[in-house]
Amino acid sequence: MIKANFKITKESKLDENKKVVEKPQEQEDLTQEEFEEFVSKSGAAGSFMIFRSNKKDSELGLDEL
């Protein structure tokens, strides 16, 4: 086994990167409506719908319905 050491810095590069990366993203983020329009125009056409549920187990199917 190899031991890896990571020095955790208080003012990390991660924070700096975040500042750099997040700013343009915020500027470029689409509103929900714009996103829907863009996805629709880009071809949102599947065969069927994915099923989502608050009961996560049922998302994998039901033996009997």
Next chain:
Amino acid sequence: MSDDLEFSISEDTLEKITTLKDQMGFTGKEWDEWFNAIVDSYSKSTKNQSKIEKVFEKNHYKSNYKNWVKYFSLNINDIWNESSARDLDLSSNSNYDPAQHSAIVIGAGPSIKKKKHLEMLAESNYQGNIVCTDRSLIPCLKAGITPDKFPNFNVVTIDPLELLKKFYDDEIVNKYGEKINGVFSTVISPVTVDIARKAGIKIHWLHSLFDYDEGEKSFNQISALIVRAKSHINGLPAIQTGGNVGTAAWFVSWQILKCSTVGLIGINHGWDEDDSWDEILAHSNAPKDIDRTTSQFQTLYPKIYNPDFDCYCIQDPTYQYYSNALKEFISRSPEWVKTINATEGGCIFGKRIISRPFKDFLNSHNN
């Protein structure tokens, strides 16, 4: 808390992540930068999946929902008179041993031709179950993957569109139909199911889940009550389709057939790196003049590196919708289910997915 974080990894793991870092274009760059890119990409992908699913849901309700209700109504007499998909459950046999049962899901992705997987399967002595997607049925039969050679032969249809009838409309389907089990959603076009029935395919019905969570007034629950009113008093099985027939076939393999090992071929869920943008955009009905330089475009049409098969593929919104869901469901499947992706290409890799050349899969399942 200490300012130092220390943990151990094996040499193998170090080699794998170093190779992956290089392959992702981070040679010579800080590890922190690479980790950051991975975390950022993962969180973006999860957020996008949820947003994309909402758009698809809205589009389905707008364009397709009325047809699903109509087709269910037109199918109901046949649903009452024909078999439940539950009848295909191998575990109902007293000698059932889950470890002895495997299935191969056959999709129609581009690697099926490039890797000659149909020819390899046709020439093999594979003894397990064939779970064919509707689009692959005719190519399979024509390649020699027939129920005469592979007696446990199933075909799945979950897409309600009437144009799917063409996947059953061929002399070779008429020739072998009587030896094929059809697994059909209750909301598919009666025209499609009628052509399959006339070819001799034995119809087995199941529900496709989509609004069950909305309670007793949901279509899923009302249609289930209608089915139980006359026959199938215990109801029909209901599956997650994952939005496409390939994922539905994976669910059928373990949820319905109860196979513990499920192999995948032709399940790319993405375009090959060398496919042209014209072809990609035409297939997804996107405008040809769409601006490909925007970050939104690059988010919706990402280039994905598959470390397991060392290849790149390009996804459109539909393939993202499909593949993120399939990968998620595989990672959440019961421990007794083993998924082996033998596609040798595409975008399906990750947690609980064993990637392996198809030749190896066949070698280990030919008894």
